[in-house]
Amino acid sequence: MIYLLLIYACIFIINVPGLVKRKEWRELAVFSIFYVIAFALGLMYVLDKPIPSPMKGLQHLIVDILGIEYPQG
């Protein structure tokens, strides 16, 4: 838990002041989006909340719905 906060604080410190100083607002915006996503995922992981796996969804889509699959041998 602590590590999570530490790591994300570090990421913030490394990136944000530079962006603000150079007035790169667009970059800051995109950075914030991903930063928030990453932090949310990390938080969910640490708090043991189940994270939906995209591959399971994809597997479900391809195998069950579209029916394309190799025979299991």
Add this chain to the structure above:
Amino acid sequence: MSIEKGKISSQQLLFLIAGFVHGSVLLIDFTVGITEHQTWMVILAGLVITVPVIVSYVALAKRFPGMNLVQINDMVYGRFLGKIISIYYIFFFMMTLSFNIRDVGELYITFLMQDTPFIFLLIVFTATCAFAVAKGVEVLARTSHLFVVTGLFAIISTFILLIDQMDFSNFLPLFELPFIKIFQGIHIVSVIPFGETVVFLMIMGCLNKTEHAVKNTLSGLLVGAVSLFIVAIRNTAVLGRTQTIWTSASFQSIRLINIGTVLTRMDFLIGIAQTILMFLKCSIFLYVTVVAISQLFGLKSYLPLVLPLAGIEVILAATVFQSPVDHATITQNAGIIYSVPLIFVFPPLSLLIAKIRGLPKPERGKGT
């Protein structure tokens, strides 16, 4: 216009591609369970099938000099459709990167350091990749020379050390397995080691001279393919029937090295070599993902996105599969199917459309 300010020479491209394909050496374990002693054939067939596709990648990059894949997609398919296709590619990059990071973690947790918590391994590894990416593609290209040499040395030396334990009759009978299995094997091999070179479409924009690009790309691919071939032959000759039951056939065959009771227990050395190669592969993937996303949003530089994306990837890698069993099953089925359009369909299609529409037009930015 381009995000990446650095330039690489085409010889460095050769080493990058060779190192990239090398990194997939342990990943052929996905096919070994299916194609058993005919894995070598499957590798050759996969190589033959992917070569024309890769030539089309280079042709596409030559046609649009200095531009990376996202820009090319925008130009060829128009703004809206191009962005959708780029998002598909980005999804592929992110997923595959998380698989590869997870592979490294699984390597450690199964064989080498079993008690270390999984997430720490992933964090350390990904942080190193992120550091490499932040330094830029030129640095990656320069260090790839060293990694490729290390990888080749490891592969050839293990082959030589195991020669006295090889039994070449393990390759017979030659054409035993049903064709559907061979087909699946070819599918896996052409996607996972060879097809993933589609990521280089993001990097070829940085070539400073494009004359020898085709030759160097194919040479790099060939070097990587030869290494895979040697590994497949070594595993089949040494292990024979048992190669399908081990989690990692390469590791097992290396454990059997027993020369003069001095050269034993080499498997950790191979673990180190493999980690280094996977590091190169993951760094390239991370670089490509970050640049693609930055390009998509029209940013001036990709640097700020490196760390958040690395953070997302770590969590993805830790959670996307539950165990190596999941990983193997899904990769052998859905994983390769969804990436087929990206590797085999879109680039040649883009080339065709570009030829028809006469792109790139010098004055006009996008199509008519």
Add this chain to the structure above:
Amino acid sequence: MGKKMNFRIMKLIICFFMLPVLSGCLGARQINDLEIVIGMGVDKEEESGNVLLTAQVVKVDMSGGGAANARGGGGEDSEGYWNVSSKGKSIFEAVRQITHKTGNRLFISHNQAVIFGNDVATEGLQAYIDFFLRAHEMRPTALILVSEKKASEVLDAKPETEKYPAMNIAKLVKTYGFTSHFYEVNMEDFASCMMSDTMAPLAPLVSIVQENDCKEIYISGMAAFKNGKMVGTLNHDEARGVLWVLGKVKSGVIIVPSPNKQGEAILEIIKAKSKVKPGIKDGKIVMHIEIKNEVSLSEQTTTEKLATIEALEKIQEATSEVIRQEVMAAFEKSKDLKADIFGFGEMLHKKYSKEWKSIKDNWDEIYPTIELNIDIESKIIKTDLLKKPVSQNKEEK
């Protein structure tokens, strides 16, 4: 200027903090936390049917000098090893139960040999072998053996020239070349044979001989398995018959009657090679076996002068005959046991893959009908230091 200094100091601090984190892994174990296992034995307990696992653990003497000193001090009751045993419903459970007695986890990377007791072998090794293949500390180069009675007894027998019974057993098996009456089988080979549909794995058989209070172990032949269950044993000659066909004979002794039938000529095998070609003729399976070997005359018990070309030729024929008998004896035994110990099935599979599909289901019935076409060529290449035997020169001049 100040900002640069700050940055550098921060970098130093980060590096400093990384040191304790990156300098090791959580799975590190020190030597005195390890129980180094050099041999393991698996038996079945009579009443409960549980697994009785015996592990031979090296005692590391920490007080200056190593385990050798422990011997010098106390006479014969201080040994460098300890046989610790535990029971469990499965092997992995028994391995962990041993920590009830030792307090440390077993470290099986140095395991030289795994010995299966007779009861376990006849019941079927399928249920017991999985742990040894799957455990990541276990080496696939570890040897596998079968004991005639109980594995724990074999691990108890104290050898005279070696400090540890397990090392002794491993040494015994690895030096099979001196007699070629058995051969070494490691985990990987055994697993490979078990995976085959038709091939019957073999493993060396260890027996214990009681000689005035002192138990000695020796390898008495090989055990043959079918579908993981031990179905029979091969004695020394039959085992050597198998080795002739497989080309694994390194050295050994062959005794043939001398040409004038008054004694024997004893030959030492120098080199042996074999080639097996499977063939299908008129619906019958024929195996063409070619064995070429070189021997030297090492001893003769007769006074006849054997160093003549005719005598040597007769001896060579007699040698070939002895080899043929050994091979046929092995083949007959394998027919009795209905076990394909030579691997003929796999050889057929590799050459005739189409026919193999129909043959392999009836392999048990087809195997006894195999014809062996054996072609043996023996050459005597030297007679050591004597040209003529020690005898009085009576008639010849």
